[in-house]
Amino acid sequence: MQFLRTPDARFDALADYSFAPNYRMVPDTQGGQLRMHYVDEGPELADPVLMLHGEPSWSYLYRHMIPIFAKAGHRAIAPDLIGFGKSDKPMDRADYTYQRHVMWMNDWLAQMDLQNITLVCQDWGGLIGLRLVALSPSRFARVVVANTALPTGDHPMGEAFLAWRRYSQEVETFDAGRIVNGGTTTKLTPAEIAAYNAPYPDASYQAGARQFPMLVPTAPDDPAAEPNRQAWGRLMDLDIPFVTLFGADDKIMAGVERVFQKLLPGTAGQDHAVLAGAGHFLQEDVGPDLAQRTLAFMAKD
Structure with a gap:
């Protein structure tokens, strides 16, 4: 597998992102290894808050939340998915599959041996993160579901998502910064x-x-559809607390929070919220509020 590694100089002097880099090697399924980057702040022995980003962002998305969790005495961890941020980037789009993303992250999680995790997952961070919960539920204490889904291809994804997917494939210059900016209100x-x-x-x-939007299962026979159905089955049997915190101005995920609230027993009695003034990338719009609501959720135990 051929891959690229972004030069470190590209990340010099980023505003509000002075976190020390950390790396683990994960298998690339073809006999080699890929380097995965992650932020790891706060006390090493404290219970972790694991923050997973989505498309087309990276751990920079959580820069306003990481210090809040660390200051509150928690271990704040934010990886960059393979292909994003400071992590290695396979060059062939065919090297990216939903299953590989899950396995890369699952291998990293096993190496880190994290326990009693509070998962905060948004966008693809949820599509991958919820699969991790289904695979290793004993590692997770609770889950914050934020502007994400776990699609099985059995229901239409909606025109907003389909329009985004078309744009992601047809636009000549894929400007990640402007895409993130377009998904915020502030x-x-x-x-x-x-x-x-x-x-x-x-x-x-x-x-x-470029490939991520094409990996979302939109048909019942998609390769990821059945694994996601199985994951739903496992999640529905868990008593892990789940809280949904969605952005009121997120057109792609509007209403998906009700699916989680209906199907997952762990959502009962939680302080779910649809946050005013928050778009798809709610970490940018209401990051400190999202962090404080997560801390309140953790304190309910």
């Missing part, structure tokens, strides 16, 4: 837009970001 500064583009010196680094 709008990013030029420096923040540049930070989201930092992982991609040129288009050859963007195979993962």
Whole structure:
């Protein structure tokens, strides 16, 4: 598997992102290994808050939340998915599959041996993160479901998602920063837009970001459809607490929170919220509020 590694200089002097880099090697399924980056702040022995990003962002998305969790005495961990951020980026789009993303993250999680995890997952962070919960439920204490889904292809995805998918494949220049900016209500500064583009010196680094929208299962016979159905079955048998915190201005995920609330027993009695002034990337719009609501959720135990 051929891959690229973004030069470190691309990440110099990013605003509000001075976290020390950490790396683990994960198998690439073809006999080699890929380097995965993650932020790891706060006390090493404290219970972890695991924050998973989605498309086309990276751990920079959680820069305003990481210090809040660390200051509260928790271990704040935010990986970059393979193909994103400071992690290695396979060059062939065919190297990216839903199952490989799950396995890469599951291998990293096993190496880290995290326990009593509070998972915060948004966008693809949920499509992958919820699969991790289904695979290793004993590792997870609770889950914050934020602007995400676990699609099985059995129901239409909606025109907003289909429009995004068409755009992601047809746009000549895939500008990650402007895409993230388009999914916020508060709008990013030029420096923040540049930070989201930092992982991609040129288009050859963007195979993962380009491929992600095509990996969402939209038909019942999609390769990921049955594994997701099985994951739903496991999640529905768990008593792990789940809380949904969605953005009121997220057009793609509007209403999906009700699916989780209906199907997962762990959502009963939780302080679910649809957050005003928050778009798809609610970490940008209401990051500190999202962090505080997560801390309140953790304190309910």
